[in-house]
Amino acid sequence: xxxxxxxxxxxxxxxxxxxxxxxxxxxxxxxxxxxxxxxxxxxxxxxxxxxxxxxxxxxxxxxxxxxxxxxxxxxxxxxxxxxxxxxxxxxxxxxxxxxxxxxxxxxxxxxxxxxxxxxxxxxxxxxxxxxxxxxxxxx
Numbered sequence: 001x002x003x004x005x006x007x008x009x010x011x012x013x014x015x016x017x018x019x020x021x022x023x024x025x026x027x028x029x030x031x032x033x034x035x036x037x038x039x040x041x042x043x044x045x046x047x048x049x050x051x052x053x054x055x056x057x058x059x060x061x062x063x064x065x066x067x068x069x070x071x072x073x074x075x076x077x078x079x080x081x082x083x084x085x086x087x088x089x090x091x092x093x094x095x096x097x098x099x100x101x102x103x104x105x106x107x108x109x110x111x112x113x114x115x116x117x118x119x120x121x122x123x124x125x126x127x128x129x130x131x132x133x134x135x136x137x138x139x
Contacts, residue, residue, distance in 0.1 A: 037138015
């Protein structure tokens with residue numbers, strides 16, 4: 001069995017952003033040479049997420065609205081986490097709701113997706129450098 005590891009780095013221009021990283025993961029898979037196995041893709045920060053869904057702008061706006069209803073950014077004072085120097089408690093909650101990682105089957109050298117599935121990096125406390133781990137194992 002082979003193993004391949006790659007880090008993807010992001011520095012978003014806004015506090016919250018969804019980025020389609022499917023092509024980046026496909027490139028990592030091609031670099032790995034693995035034909036059959038699994039790909040783990042996970043956010044390496046506690047205020048960011050990796051998830052699979054449709055790449056449709058209306059849906060992305062729906063995610064933003066839904067997350068903001070469940071864990072509004074402001075007022076910062078509503079969260080105990082923000083009692084000190086932090087202002088990102090909402091980002092931690094949004095990450096928990098959207099998930100830390102995804103695992104995708106690899107079949108014949110390709111990510112084995114269902115219809116419309118794409119991989120997204122969800123940034124909830126951006127404007128700084130963060131990374132995603134891609135770990136691929138198989139033969």
